[in-house]
Amino acid sequence: MREFKDIASFARFIEDRVLPAVPRAVHRGVEDGAIRIRKATQAQLGQYLDGPESGLPTAPLADSTINERVRLGFTPDDPGLRTGDMRDSYGERVSGAGTKVTAYIGSDDIKAVVFEVGRLEAGNYQPPRPELAVAAARNEDKAANGVARVLVRTLSGRPLPNIPDDEDVTP
Template sequence: MEFDSMADLAHHLMQETVGGLIHVKKGLEAAAVLLEETAKEEIGHYQEAIGPFDSWAPLAESTEARKAAKGYPPDSPLLATGAMRDSITHETEGWEATVGSTDPKMVYHEFGTARIPPRPVFGTALYKKLAKVQKLIGNAAVSGFVGGDPIHPSLGYDIEGSPE
């Protein structure tokens, strides 16, 4: 590849860099969507221990009685109306992705309190999907560096849900 001037070379390099960054951002968005969906799926089901996270403790009988009196589904931790589950969202900006909840009670459930055992949703979602998140972002980065061309499966980035 030849360039007529240093300005042409600089322009070419800038286009390549921007193209690579766009791919990485798409991978980051895909990873955030995956984690949001996984976190939402945790709500309403007892979770087994995974990695550093303990299994969810059963709901107290008094909690189950209160839920039943209000017509909420039995044996479904963190699920009553579905509002807390539906408050889980994601946002990507620049090189950061955030997956979280706008419901202030969610922090108490994630980490527990003196009276409420922890029932983590976000930590377990990331732990369950970490390999796929790494592949999504890795696929996007490598794809961006090679101009958006498909990546050979031998590199380990051949996963469903890749951003391109």
């Protein structure tokens, strides 16, 4: 534990070392949380989801979809997972360092968007499979705790860790 001989040396420590590091720490914590949620989303694809989150349990694949998957040489019953292209299209973007940092997690692949929210068209119905929403809900506390951890490190004058904490990703 760090000790200070007087209040002035403590104030200098806060001003010189801690306050300049806070924006970077917030960015790092939010970025690590976004990575956690993206990885959880990717890990869920190909599985049926069940749980208390909105939109669950996910619907089974239609017989016509299973037949098409088999005809095309894919496994019969892995929702959202054929070649892996959709899974690999997920990414994250994080705004710059600051005390207010925003993260965006998702995919620019239209198939991923339709997979998430579903489609209601005559003859082309697809039920929603809220992979990203579920991953975010299941990892919200861990992401928030990760931000808190890096802030505590910074406030105590310790450097940020070199590697993001990606243990215990909850798919």
